[in-house]
Amino acid sequence: MKALNDxxxxxxxxxxxxxLGPNGAxxxxxxxxxxxxxxxxxxxxxxxxxxxxxxxxSIRQKINMVSGGETSGxxxxxxxxxxxxxxxxxxxxxxxxNRRIEMLMKELKLEHKMNSKVRTLSTGLRxxxxxxxxxxxxxxxxxLDEPTLGLDVNASRxxxxxxxxxxxxxxxxxxxxxxxxxVEADELCDxxxxxxxxxxxxxxxxxxxxRLIHQDAVLKLEIxxxxxxxxxRNIPGVRNFTHDQNIATGTTMLKFILDDEAxxxxxxxxxxxxxxxxxxxxxxxxxxxxxxxxxxGRGLTNHEV
Amino acid sequence: xxxxxxxxxxxxxxxxxxxxxxxxxxxxGVNRELxxxxxETVLPLLGVAGYVYVYKALEAPAQYIGYVIIGGAMTxxxxxxxxxxxxxxxxxxxxxxxxxxxxAPISRMSVLGGMALGGMFSSSVRALSTIFVxxxxxxxxxxxxxxxxxTGIFIFTMIALYGMGMMFASLYMLWGREAWHxxxxxxxxxxxxxxxxxxxxxxxxxxxxxxxxxxxxxSIIPITLGLDGMRQCLYxxxxxxxxxxxxELAILVALSVLFLFLAKYSLAYMENLGKREGRLTxxxx
Numbered sequence: 001m002k003a004l005n006d007x008x009x010x011x012x013x014x015x016x017x018x019x020l021g022p023n024g025a026x027x028x029x030x031x032x033x034x035x036x037x038x039x040x041x042x043x044x045x046x047x048x049x050x051x052x053x054x055x056x057x058s059i060r061q062k063i064n065m066v067s068g069g070e071t072s073g074x075x076x077x078x079x080x081x082x083x084x085x086x087x088x089x090x091x092x093x094x095x096x097x098n099r100r101i102e103m104l105m106k107e108l109k110l111e112h113k114m115n116s117k118v119r120t121l122s123t124g125l126r127x128x129x130x131x132x133x134x135x136x137x138x139x140x141x142x143x144l145d146e147p148t149l150g151l152d153v154n155a156s157r158x159x160x161x162x163x164x165x166x167x168x169x170x171x172x173x174x175x176x177x178x179x180x181x182x183v184e185a186d187e188l189c190d191x192x193x194x195x196x197x198x199x200x201x202x203x204x205x206x207x208x209x210x211r212l213i214h215q216d217a218v219l220k221l222e223i224x225x226x227x228x229x230x231x232x233r234n235i236p237g238v239r240n241f242t243h244d245q246n247i248a249t250g251t252t253m254l255k256f257i258l259d260d261e262a263x264x265x266x267x268x269x270x271x272x273x274x275x276x277x278x279x280x281x282x283x284x285x286x287x288x289x290x291x292x293x294x295x296x297g298r299g300l301t302n303h304e305v
Numbered sequence: 306x307x308x309x310x311x312x313x314x315x316x317x318x319x320x321x322x323x324x325x326x327x328x329x330x331x332x333x334g335v336n337r338e339l340x341x342x343x344x345e346t347v348l349p350l351l352g353v354a355g356y357v358y359v360y361k362a363l364e365a366p367a368q369y370i371g372y373v374i375i376g377g378a379m380t381x382x383x384x385x386x387x388x389x390x391x392x393x394x395x396x397x398x399x400x401x402x403x404x405x406x407x408x409a410p411i412s413r414m415s416v417l418g419g420m421a422l423g424g425m426f427s428s429s430v431r432a433l434s435t436i437f438v439x440x441x442x443x444x445x446x447x448x449x450x451x452x453x454x455x456t457g458i459f460i461f462t463m464i465a466l467y468g469m470g471m472m473f474a475s476l477y478m479l480w481g482r483e484a485w486h487x488x489x490x491x492x493x494x495x496x497x498x499x500x501x502x503x504x505x506x507x508x509x510x511x512x513x514x515x516x517x518x519x520x521x522x523x524s525i526i527p528i529t530l531g532l533d534g535m536r537q538c539l540y541x542x543x544x545x546x547x548x549x550x551x552x553e554l555a556i557l558v559a560l561s562v563l564f565l566f567l568a569k570y571s572l573a574y575m576e577n578l579g580k581r582e583g584r585l586t587x588x589x590x
Contacts, residue, residue, distance in 0.1 A: 037404055077329075
């Protein structure tokens with residue numbers, strides 16, 4: 001079984017690149033290859049210009065990784081001690097390591113837990129500590145594998161804000177983010193690759209990906225009940241049209257699938273001509289989730305156990 | 306967020322920092338969990354006491370009580386190497402630390418070296434406690450006319466022993482729990498053939514030529530000659546030594562080099578195999 005198949009991606013320096021895919025799509029496999037933890041059975045992968053098979057040490061000096069639900073560290077040690085330990089693997093002098101730990105902990109609102117033992121931390125606090133560990137080496141490239149997995153709204157937002165700040169402060173910093181949360185990818189990523197069954201189905205900016213199905217923009221129009229709706233069908237730019245009478249409310253729900261958004265004005269103008277008036281208008285913009293469903297054929301959670 | 310630049314450390318300095326960083330949890334752990342005072346002193350002594358009373362009942366020479374106490378003390382290192390040092394990579398994998406060690410720009414030997422240093426420290430606390438309590442409870446007396454030789458024997462026993470532990474660690478990294486059987490296999494038989502509770506020369510006295518070869522075979526486990534050498538140093542003048550001290554030291558030096566080389570080689574081999582098969586960081590094996 002191939003975990004990855006014909007994957008061909010280029011991530012540019014300074015880019016926040018997202019990988020979207022259901023469980024088992026191959027996201028973590030790809031990250032492990034790029035982190036030098038796994039060898040590709042065929043093909044070639046380069047990180048920051050270095051080959052993942054032959055130049056591992058050059059890569060390792062410049063990268064770091066944080067995974068969601070990560071349970072690393074030693075419960076007997078305090079948060080500061082744990083992060084200091086990992087800083088020593090990168091040769092950071094203790095004084096600078098401690099300064100960075102304090103700075104990043106303050107940034108992630110974790111400073112009050114600096115001297116708490118790791119085993120006493122909640123999931124959210126532990127993940128913040130993992131973030132401090134990963135970012136304290138100031139990597140040129142960082143891999144975040146579902147960093148907000150299982151976190152509450154506030155903790156997730158804090159981490160997203162931190163990620164944005166981190167990226168904005170130095171234009172050469174690069175990040176590869178995998179996430180299950182479409183909104184997160186939409187909000188954070190410069191480009192997104194949608195991956196399923198080990199294949200990259202699409203790769204572009206979130207805006208361009210949404211434009212892939214933009215032609216399927218949907219307009220929902222609720223109007224006062226009318227007897228004759230056939231005039232709406234022939235408006236230029238309308239690809240598909242359905243209607244539904246609601247006797248209880250005395251309204252008709254018109255649903256248009258548009259080839260051309262310019263048709264919206266003509267549709268709205270046609271309502272008074274039909275002898276009716278508009279009760280409500282809703283134009284549905286495609287989301288990244290719609291793109292995902294269109295490309296993959298199912299939602300992200302359909303196959304989760 | 307401001308990250309101060311710092312002079313890039315040399316490869317050696319970086320790896321030394323990594324060794325001390327990894328040793329830290331073990332060293333600090335001794336102070337954080339004071340329950341060790343009971344588990345690491347009283348319990349080991351109970352095992353030792355059984356042999357002490359057997360020797361006393363047999364009216365064996367006084368140094369035999371000392372031999373048992375020294376064997377009991379060295380048990381701490383052997384258990385540490387087998388169950389903690391060797392298995393550590395397995396536990397690191399289960400805890401999620403292994404992949405963080407493996408993506409760091411350091412030699413894997415530094416991680417193992419840190420584990421070994423930390424393990425030696427915590428085991429030394431146990432070993433010294435056992436000897437101290439043994440001296441108080443059983444009244445053994447030790448002399449050290451040649452401290453240099455004793456230090457050499459001890460240091461190279463530790464290097465060879467923990468080098469062996471490092472080699473085992475690479476097996477655990479991929480074999481996972483299956484490697485448990487290896488530790489089980491090595492525990493009790495090694496107590497016997499390495500002479501933890503009697504001088505290994507006893508095999509020669511009891512079995513003649515085959516006994517010599519049993520002791521010689523057991524000498525591949527560094528603790529065999531380490532124990533014998535330390536007993537010879539601490540009880541000079543008796544005729545219980547298996548080989549001349551200088552030869553035991555030379556063999557221990559050779560074993561140190563051999564096991565460190567094998568550890569480095571097997572770790573690199575297993576890491577590469579794990580990366581190819583995708584099992585390197587796979588948990589629940």
